[in-house]
Amino acid sequence: MSLVLADGLVKYFGADETTRVHALDGVSFKVNRGEYVAVMGPSGSGKSTLLTILGAMNPPSSGKLVIDDIDVYSLSQEKRADFRREYLGFVFQQLQLIPYLTALENVMLPLVVTSRKDKKELAASTLERLGLGSKLNRLPSELSGGEQSRVAIARAIVNSPPIILADEPIGSLDSKTGEEVLSVFKQLHDEGQTIIMVTHNPDSVKDADRLIQLKDGKMVANEKVKGQIVLAF
Amino acid sequence: MRLRDIAMKNIIRRKGKMALIIIGLAVGIATLVSIITVMLAFQKNIDQQLSTYGFNIVIYPASSNLSLNYGGMSISGVDAYEVKSLSMDDLEKIRSLQIASKIMAISPKLLQPADIKGEQALLIGTDFKQEFSVKKWWRLASGKKPSSPKEVIVGADAAKKLKLNAGDFVELNGQKFAVSGVLQSAGSQDDNLIFCDLKQVQSLYGRGKELSLIEVTARDSGDTDLVVKALEKALPQASVSSIKQAVKFKEKAMSSLIRFGLTVSAIVIIISGFVVLTTMSLAVIDRKREIGIFRAIGYRQSTIFKIILIEALILSLIGGIAGYASGFGLIYTVPILFKKVNLVVKPNIFVLALSVGMSVLVGLISSLLPAKKAASMDPADALKSL
Numbered sequence: 024m025s026l027v028l029a030d031g032l033v034k035y036f037g038a039d040e041t042t043r044v045h046a047l048d049g050v051s052f053k054v055n056r057g058e059y060v061a062v063m064g065p066s067g068s069g070k071s072t073l074l075t076i077l078g079a080m081n082p083p084s085s086g087k088l089v090i091d092d093i094d095v096y097s098l099s100q101e102k103r104a105d106f107r108r109e110y111l112g113f114v115f116q117q118l119q120l121i122p123y124l125t126a127l128e129n130v131m132l133p134l135v136v137t138s139r140k141d142k143k144e145l146a147a148s149t150l151e152r153l154g155l156g157s158k159l160n161r162l163p164s165e166l167s168g169g170e171q172s173r174v175a176i177a178r179a180i181v182n183s184p185p186i187i188l189a190d191e192p193i194g195s196l197d198s199k200t201g202e203e204v205l206s207v208f209k210q211l212h213d214e215g216q217t218i219i220m221v222t223h224n225p226d227s228v229k230d231a232d233r234l235i236q237l238k239d240g241k242m243v244a245n246e247k248v249k250g251q252i253v254l255a256f
Numbered sequence: 257m258r259l260r261d262i263a264m265k266n267i268i269r270r271k272g273k274m275a276l277i278i279i280g281l282a283v284g285i286a287t288l289v290s291i292i293t294v295m296l297a298f299q300k301n302i303d304q305q306l307s308t309y310g311f312n313i314v315i316y317p318a319s320s321n322l323s324l325n326y327g328g329m330s331i332s333g334v335d336a337y338e339v340k341s342l343s344m345d346d347l348e349k350i351r352s353l354q355i356a357s358k359i360m361a362i363s364p365k366l367l368q369p370a371d372i373k374g375e376q377a378l379l380i381g382t383d384f385k386q387e388f389s390v391k392k393w394w395r396l397a398s399g400k401k402p403s404s405p406k407e408v409i410v411g412a413d414a415a416k417k418l419k420l421n422a423g424d425f426v427e428l429n430g431q432k433f434a435v436s437g438v439l440q441s442a443g444s445q446d447d448n449l450i451f452c453d454l455k456q457v458q459s460l461y462g463r464g465k466e467l468s469l470i471e472v473t474a475r476d477s478g479d480t481d482l483v484v485k486a487l488e489k490a491l492p493q494a495s496v497s498s499i500k501q502a503v504k505f506k507e508k509a510m511s512s513l514i515r516f517g518l519t520v521s522a523i524v525i526i527i528s529g530f531v532v533l534t535t536m537s538l539a540v541i542d543r544k545r546e547i548g549i550f551r552a553i554g555y556r557q558s559t560i561f562k563i564i565l566i567e568a569l570i571l572s573l574i575g576g577i578a579g580y581a582s583g584f585g586l587i588y589t590v591p592i593l594f595k596k597v598n599l600v601v602k603p604n605i606f607v608l609a610l611s612v613g614m615s616v617l618v619g620l621i622s623s624l625l626p627a628k629k630a631a632s633m634d635p636a637d638a639l640k641s642l
């Protein structure tokens with residue numbers, strides 16, 4: 024039984040049938056538990072749209088998303104927020120940390136709306152795990168780009184969600200720092216974490232199990248990654 | 257960390273915008289507070305007047321050239337050449353009335369301009385025994401009550417102006433009088449008068465049995481209207497007025513002024529509401545991404561709504577307190593305006609509570625729309641731009 028089932032996802036913008044933009048045009052795939060899936064495609068191919076749909080915050084125009092046997096978009100708005108908190112961890116490209124909260128507070132954010140007692144301890148240990156134990160009380164502006172990314176990853180995994188969704192998480196980083204951040208994802212994957220990552224960098228696909236390629240909102244490839252990557256677009 | 261910590265930290269980060277909200281609310285509340293503070297002080301002043309002068313009735317000639325403000329009324333007969341319309345005989349008429357038993361004291365008075373130490377002064381001939389029983393609120397600042405007709409009592413302002421102290425002597429039309437005492441300031445016409453024996457003033461200045469006014473005290477404030485009616489009937493040439501009426505009249509005049517003030521502050525508070533509304537709306541638009549992140553990591557719409565309202569609550573609590581402080585401070589530090597009215601301004605816990613309550617009400621109501629807007633922001637849309 025797969026963890027994620029995307030079935031004929033369509034997303035278009037605009038009411039007029041002749042002029043509407045099809046950001047996503049019938050995309051179907053499955054993701055198994057523990058799989059690391061990379062999503063690639065040229066700019067405007069619908070990667071981000073797909074990720075927000077998988078992220079339970081963008082209802083598809085048609086099609087179905089089932090995660091852990093839950094038909095996600097049959098849930099109410101508020102239930103979907105709860106679902107996100109329980110099932111998903113998000114890592115975005117940039118500007119994803121709340122600037123007026125410290126690293127520790129940013130990581131605590133998903134826990135604030137839970138009844139957990141060990142919020143601080145859990146957030147601190149998660150940051151420590153990502154090598155930021157000495158920078159808990161720094162504001163995002165006092166951290167390097169790579170450190171900020173790691174704080175964002177810590178925030179995404181702090182409540183141990185089954186799935187991590189990442190949209191070009193190393194897009195704004197230099198290659199060396201990008202490598203470091205990718206190794207964090209690899210480590211998480213090695214620990215059994217399911218990851219779906221949008222990327223435009225072929226190098227960042229090497230750790231993934233599978234590569235999905237999009238073009239003009241359509242899925243043009245969905246295959247196992249083995250050494251050489253063949254771009255289909 | 258709780259939601260309120262997130263709210264507080266955001267407030268601290270956006271000091272400028274948030275200060276604007278606080279100031280907006282504070283201005284509205286300050287306006288309200290200053291009006292209410294003056295209103296309360298005035299009400300207290302009126303209550304005080306009613307409780308001290310409330311039993312008193314003043315009888316004075318109906319026509320006049322000159323007048324003296326007496327207990328809020330204009331009293332004629334200061335002019336020595338005035339047609340004699342009140343006299344000692346009228347006292348007998350009053351004493352023989354059927355309602356005489358309802359009267360506690362009758363104090364006849366004669367006003368007489370006099371030249372003392374080269375200064376203009378106003379003498380008032382009076383029956384000391386009656387006067388002290390009519391004016392229960394009189395307190396001597398120094399000296400004692402007069403014990404002979406050749407002694408006078410001086411009002412606080414008059415004593416200051418003429419540099420008179422208890423034990424001094426004054427010359428009235430060539431005759432020597434001793435100052436037996438000086439009155440404490442009462443904030444009334446009495447402060448400017450020199451109280452002298454009635455018969456002495458009448459004979460010294462050749463005014464026969466003439467009187468300028470007669471002050472009557474009812475035994476019960478409930479009887480004043482009855483007594484006024486009887487007196488009007490018995491003395492058709494005179495005007496009869498209870499101080500209660502005069503004060504009530506003053507109250508009425510003031511209440512329309514206060515209504516105006518309250519209307520103005522209502523308008524200012526509505527404007528404050530709009531300031532909060534627009535500033536909050538702008539702040540929310542500013543925070544689109546941040547809100548998108550909150551929503552993405554699993555904050556419900558209702559949680560976002562709550563965060564914005566908590567911010568509004570914090571800001572309006574501060575705004576309410578600041579508004580109270582500045583409104584009260586304004587009224588307190590501009591006493592020049594009220595020196596004449598003799599208002600005593602005091603801090604009031606209920607006004608403080610009202611200010612904070614009002615500020616919170618306005619702050620929260622004005623933030624409902626921005627909070628709703630924030631809650632319904634599309635996280636996908638907010639994060640697309642990332």
Ligand SMILES: Nc1ncnc2c1ncn2[C@@H]1O[C@H](COP(=O)(O)OP(=O)(O)O)[C@@H](O)[C@H]1O
Binds near residue numbers: 068
């Ligand atoms: N909110 C929107 N309104 C209209 N068009 C949109 C919106 N979001 C995305 N699109 C369009 O959908 C297409 C796919 O966008 P996106 O998913 O962001 O692509 P990618 O992330 O692969 O660059 C693009 O043509 C984009 O212009």
Ligand SMILES: [Mg+2]
Binds near residue numbers: 070071072
């Ligand atoms: Mg994108």
